[in-house]
Amino acid sequence: xxxxxxxxxxxxxxVSPIAVSHAAEELTxxxxxxxxxxxxxxxxxxxxxxxxxxxxxxxxxxxxxxxDQDITIxxxxxxxxxxxxxxxxxxxSGQQPAIAVMHRSVLPNFVARDLIEPLDDIFVxxxxxxxxxxxxxxxxxxxxxxxxxxxxxxxxxxxHVNGAIMEEAGLTDAEGNYILPTSTEELFExxxxxxxRTGKRYLSIGSRNDAMTAxxxxxxxxxxxxxxxxxxxxxxxxxxxxxxxxxxxxxxLYDEGVALPIHDGSEAxxxxxxxxxxxxxxxxxxxxxxxxxxxxxxxxxxxxxxxDFPQVVGDTRATWSDSHMWVLPAKERSPExxxxxxxxxxxxxxxxxxxxxxxxxxxxxSVLESEAFAALPYRTSYAETTGIAQAVPMVQNQRPIQDIIxxxxxxxxxxxxxxxxxxxxxxxxxxxxFRRVR
Amino acid sequence: MSxxxxxARMVRLxxxxxxxxxxxxFLVFYLLFLVYPFGLGIWISFHDWxxxxxFREWIGLWNYEDMFADPQFWRAVRNTLTFAAMTVPVMVGxxxxxxxxxxxxxxxxxxLRAIFFTSNVxxxxxxxxxxxxxxxPDRGLIAQLFRSLGLExxxxxxxxxWAMPAIVATTVWWGIGFPMIxxxxxxxxxPGELYEAARLDNASPWRRFTRITLPALRxxxxxxxxxxxxxxxxxxxxxxxMTGGGPSQSTRSLVQTIxxxxxxxxxxxxxxxxxxxxxVVMFVASMAQLYIARQxx
Numbered sequence: 001x002x003x004x005x006x007x008x009x010x011x012x013x014x015v016s017p018i019a020v021s022h023a024a025e026e027l028t029x030x031x032x033x034x035x036x037x038x039x040x041x042x043x044x045x046x047x048x049x050x051x052x053x054x055x056x057x058x059x060x061x062x063x064x065x066x067x068d069q070d071i072t073i074x075x076x077x078x079x080x081x082x083x084x085x086x087x088x089x090x091x092x093s094g095q096q097p098a099i100a101v102m103h104r105s106v107l108p109n110f111v112a113r114d115l116i117e118p119l120d121d122i123f124v125x126x127x128x129x130x131x132x133x134x135x136x137x138x139x140x141x142x143x144x145x146x147x148x149x150x151x152x153x154x155x156x157x158x159x160h161v162n163g164a165i166m167e168e169a170g171l172t173d174a175e176g177n178y179i180l181p182t183s184t185e186e187l188f189e190x191x192x193x194x195x196x197r198t199g200k201r202y203l204s205i206g207s208r209n210d211a212m213t214a215x216x217x218x219x220x221x222x223x224x225x226x227x228x229x230x231x232x233x234x235x236x237x238x239x240x241x242x243x244x245x246x247x248x249x250x251x252x253l254y255d256e257g258v259a260l261p262i263h264d265g266s267e268a269x270x271x272x273x274x275x276x277x278x279x280x281x282x283x284x285x286x287x288x289x290x291x292x293x294x295x296x297x298x299x300x301x302x303x304x305x306x307x308d309f310p311q312v313v314g315d316t317r318a319t320w321s322d323s324h325m326w327v328l329p330a331k332e333r334s335p336e337x338x339x340x341x342x343x344x345x346x347x348x349x350x351x352x353x354x355x356x357x358x359x360x361x362x363x364x365x366s367v368l369e370s371e372a373f374a375a376l377p378y379r380t381s382y383a384e385t386t387g388i389a390q391a392v393p394m395v396q397n398q399r400p401i402q403d404i405i406x407x408x409x410x411x412x413x414x415x416x417x418x419x420x421x422x423x424x425x426x427x428x429x430x431x432x433x434f435r436r437v438r
Numbered sequence: 439m440s441x442x443x444x445x446a447r448m449v450r451l452x453x454x455x456x457x458x459x460x461x462x463x464f465l466v467f468y469l470l471f472l473v474y475p476f477g478l479g480i481w482i483s484f485h486d487w488x489x490x491x492x493f494r495e496w497i498g499l500w501n502y503e504d505m506f507a508d509p510q511f512w513r514a515v516r517n518t519l520t521f522a523a524m525t526v527p528v529m530v531g532x533x534x535x536x537x538x539x540x541x542x543x544x545x546x547x548x549x550l551r552a553i554f555f556t557s558n559v560x561x562x563x564x565x566x567x568x569x570x571x572x573x574x575p576d577r578g579l580i581a582q583l584f585r586s587l588g589l590e591x592x593x594x595x596x597x598x599x600w601a602m603p604a605i606v607a608t609t610v611w612w613g614i615g616f617p618m619i620x621x622x623x624x625x626x627x628x629p630g631e632l633y634e635a636a637r638l639d640n641a642s643p644w645r646r647f648t649r650i651t652l653p654a655l656r657x658x659x660x661x662x663x664x665x666x667x668x669x670x671x672x673x674x675x676x677x678x679x680m681t682g683g684g685p686s687q688s689t690r691s692l693v694q695t696i697x698x699x700x701x702x703x704x705x706x707x708x709x710x711x712x713x714x715x716x717x718v719v720m721f722v723a724s725m726a727q728l729y730i731a732r733q734x735x
Contacts, residue, residue: 414597
């Protein structure tokens with residue numbers, strides 16, 4: 001059977017040479033960003049796409065419909081929380097996808113074990129111009145002197161604001177601009193004003209079993225000019241004076257009712273959409289989605305605005321950031337499969353301006369300078385984010401370490417763990433994990 | 439004489455071979471999917487062995503030493519034992535009560551048996567999603583009840599006091615059907631004459647229960663208890679979906695720790711060492727129960 005199939009395909013190749021270049025290729029495309037293939041079934045008009053899921057789904061549809069090489073991209077969407085577990089098991093069992101999404105924060109783990117392909121030569125062949133990548137974007141995909149991914153975005157934490165609540169609380173200046181805090185005391189003062197004048201909470205923030213806890217802790221460390229790793233990345237400094245200030249600040253948010261400790265990520269998002277809080281602490285990935293909610297007449301989320309993350313502790317401007325990229329998991333690829341894969345990568349790179357519509361920071365100079373980008377809403381109000389965005393350093397085991405921080409620190413507001421005990425517990429757990437890094 | 443002996447030997451050999459042939463399909467799967475992975479697990483536990491990539495290094499007992507010094511591991515052991523200690527008695531007791539109540543041949547009892555068993559066929563994802571909704575402090579069923587009584591709703595899954603009982607309740611609701619069926623099967627094997635004779639002797643219902651029903655159900659009891667202990671010590675899905683091990687690590691279970699160590703941290707060697715520890719705990723618990731049951735014989 002196999003032989004006869006081979007013979008037939010060999011014959012087909014000999015009879016029609018065109019068949020070689022037009023051989024149908026199916027590629028698995030593993031990603032998070034949500035599942036919306038039903039909602040956007042057959043939609044190829046980019047104007048209809050909303051949010052991360054919409055943009056990437058419609059881009060994929062568009063490529064499937066319009067490429068002239070008979071390539072089909074099969075999306076495999078996985079929930080964000082278990083994404084790397086699945087990718088790891090696929091790699092362990094030799095069932096790697098053709099293309100996968102990856103964060104810069106986990107890149108070192110995959111590079112150190114030769115699990116993904118270096119892309120320098122592939123980019124040259126495909127004509128993907130790396131000099132068009134913004135410096136931060138190029139840095140985010142580079143490790144050990146090589147390029148490992150096609151940069152897709154830089155994402156960062158922002159201050160999402162429900163303008164209606166700010167106005168009702170009178171947190172506006174003479175020109176009608178919303179007043180944002182510039183210090184710890186101002187933040188708590190604003191929270192008190194909002195509570196008194198509107199009965200609403202000041203902050204909505206994922207606080208239970210949510211990565212936001214670790215992101216905010218990183219951000220607060222950086223705002224004090226510190227970080228969870230020491231300068232030469234040889235050790236952790238969570239159990240430190242800066243760590244204590246950061247965690248005391250977070251604890252106070254919950255103690256004083258500025259934010260709700262029981263909210264997980266989706267509950268915090270929903271609470272902001274429902275108009276229960278003036279400010280939503282979340283990332284660039286929510287901008288387009290929140291704007292869409294705010295656009296509806298009856299939405300309690302009204303006059304939505306979004307800003308650079310304010311200075312809330314210390315005296316260094318900083319916000320947390322990470323980035324998404326597309327990688328090729330290491331595996332045997334036929335020249336045809338490789339060509340198809342590169343064709344899709346090039347397509348994504350050509351359309352990376354579309355991704356910026358979600359609210360993410362762009363990765364290409366040409367996108368940044370484009371008229372389409374300049375026309376995107378809100379961009380001027382968080383223009384500084386590009387400059388203050390600080391990414392977790394490229395060390396191995398970043399993901400388990402961030403999980404330890406999330407679980408260990410939230411014990412302060414969800415349990416009765418004292419600040420100092422939580423810091424030393426997290427410090428020793430991270431050190432235990434670090435010990436196994438090679 | 440000698441030919442008779444050799445013929446008997448031949449017959450025995452043939453019987454042995456045919457027995458083996460009948461057993462072979464099972465044995466192949468047993469060896470391939472149970473014995474081999476078990477041995478491999480032990481082998482892996484002596485290594486620094488990563489899930490992905492090719493790094494493997496023999497480190498002897500280091501994973502075990504590390505495990506016994508790991509506060510996270512002990513926290514998970516404690517949580518898992520607490521969970522099993524809360525769940526198993528409730529499950530066994532409630533299943534017995536249900537079985538006693540439903541052990542009648544009427545239509546309504548048949549329907550109720552089916553209803554109580556139904557939750558058993560749902561997947562862990564469905565069960566936990568239902569219970570997350572029921573327990574939600576904003577829109578949940580229980581929150582509505584609390585509000586109608588003028589009480590402040592409890593955020594069960596965010597409370598270090600209530601998260602574990604909430605997972606116990608979910609698990610009992612999910613798993614009660616199977617032990618109930620086992621008890622029903624046990625009840626139906628008790629000869630009716632025993633009850634008839636006891637009734638003629640004017641034995642009270644309570645006496646009939648303690649002197650006939652309970653002793654007759656002893657074997658079922660042991661079976662249900664062992665299955666429950668083994669099952670509940672492997673608590674995983676409910677925790678992963680409902681609390682992620684929180685709040686404040688109060689529901690982090692051993693299997694969850696094993697899973698995260700193996701699949702998120704890639705430390706398969708370390709995860710295997712923890713799995714073997716869990717195996718030993720389950721093995722000892724089962725043996726202890728069998729031993730106690732035999733002592734009473």
